[in-house]
Amino acid sequence: MSVAQQLNYGLDDIQDAITNNEIELKPNFSNWVEKAIEAFDANGEPNYVDSKGELIEGIYINMPNDLYHSLPALSSSQLKEFKESPPHYFRRYLSGIEVKRTLQTQRTLDAGTLGHELILEPEDFHNKYFRELLPIDEPDALHTEAQIKAELEKLNLKTTGSKAVKTERLLNKNPNAKVFDDLQRKNCEKQGVQSTAVIEGEEKTLYGGKLGVDGQVWDSALRIVKSLKNEPQADAYINYGLPEVAIIARCPRTNLLLKVKFDWLRFDDEAADVKTTRSANPDDFSRQMRSLKYDLQQAFYTYVASLVGINIRRFLFVAIEYASADYCQLFKIKDTRLAKAFEDMHKAKEEFVESKRTGKWLSRYSGSVIELD
Template sequence: MSSIPKETSETFGMATVTKGLSNTSYHANPALGSSSIKTLATRTPAHYLYESHNQTHSTTFDIGTAAHSLILENDTSKFEVIDAPNWLSKAAKEARQAAYAEGLVPLLTKEFEAVKAMRSSVMTHPLARNAFIGHEPEVSIFWEHETGTRLKCRPDALHVGGKRGNLIVDLKTTVSAAPDDFASSAARYGYHLQQAHYTAGVKAAYGEDFTFLFVTVEKEPPYLPNVHQIHSTDVARGAELVERGIRVYNECTKTGVWPGYLIGKPLELPRWSFYKEEELLER
């Protein structure tokens, strides 16, 4: 169990690096993070506006949150283990809500054992293990874009110099850590955009380019880990999406208009429907 770290901040040019900042305080800061930028760039301003005023908690993220605490910091102080087979009983539901009220992540005993197995698997993988030794966990970086927009990022693990050089590591729990499957997840969830945003923030603070690694670990036995790097071409496209998201934010802030879907050109039905219907017509 880890003690609560003391919050410290340093300023580097237009960037501020804060260590020991709570997750709650980080998310309460109004600067734009990668998730907000992704929504602005790939969905609509209306989605961003709604989400920024309606923060909700999803229990689907509890396992990932606990895995981060255990793998990044070997810290069990942020979650509560509930001795129950599932969340169906009244007692389990009440214990779960009590944990949330205390700012803790509730886990069933079997979920806690799974998270421990995930950590063990990561820490026995030679590349993944090195990513989480001698790192600074969850450093919060705040900086200013050239347009004046305030931005933020919070890398899972940061190595500045040392044996591993300048390195940013992002931990993902996933269904499959296989390269092709993670590539699909990266495209679906905009991990290339996240990497571009984090890399820009770290460079704003430290003035240097950092290598970026994704460490993945599967959520089911045998909890296989893997280490990935996204191709530079995709990261460059992610950087363009970051700029688009910031542009959209600034325009909407200026006009006070946060539109939803725009009227586009006439729809073209997907190719699969064409082939299916052609086959029917030929019969």
């Protein structure tokens, strides 16, 4: 664990570490940490906006993800979506149309998302989530309604009613009976008082302020972290720096406000982006890189960092596979590919400005007839 992690990301503590030579800054580095500020001051007031509510350019730490995503500035994800399809960008970010999600399409906490959080902000992770029980955790418990009914019959008790009613009847007679649903409930309640909160637009039940996570997803997230720790170069690389470093800067070419949030920004001006992936095989990840435009993402992040005086010396993608196998692989995009990505990024920004000016968010195929075979 890095010095910064041990100090819990407090800038005052980091400055002390610099003074004590625990963090070494060098003249040929940007020494960006000396210019970084907390997203909120000691009174909880935002440092990233002025008295008029306008964004202030700068480097910020400890900025919550939901807040970062709400900032009125252009992000890498937004620019990638615009480049792929202006109509889709318009629908998602500008139309005001919100399509109601069905149960099948509601967001769930997947192992990749949790693993990402657990790698970058382990202290906060355990304050936000807890592991729900799996049936395999309690193999001797009664799991099915049929099992509960059979146990009631042994005790000459009524077997009518719902599963919950049967469970209550059994536990009233035999408080020591192990029923999985009851054990799951107790596991939740021991976290603390039940409450509700709206998370990403959906109402969730919390216990002790924590959100329950499916046990299998939780275990997969732990394996993701283990895979990174088992790769010495990756484990060493995500060190000597800070996680989730946000930057707000204005593009001199387009006058657009831009924003990025580095997964990990090192004090020596190197950066890492953690990607949980279906396959860390180089051929597969290369296809994923092209499909999801990771090269444009790197160009955008590198450019925004340069606007606040940070010259990114190296940018690595830390790919972690966990579904079919557990391992971690580091990737670097070739300079020739990155040069093209910079051209595409600047061109996309200019096209974005033109779409904003005209109010036309047209498909790249607009005005043509596409002949299908």
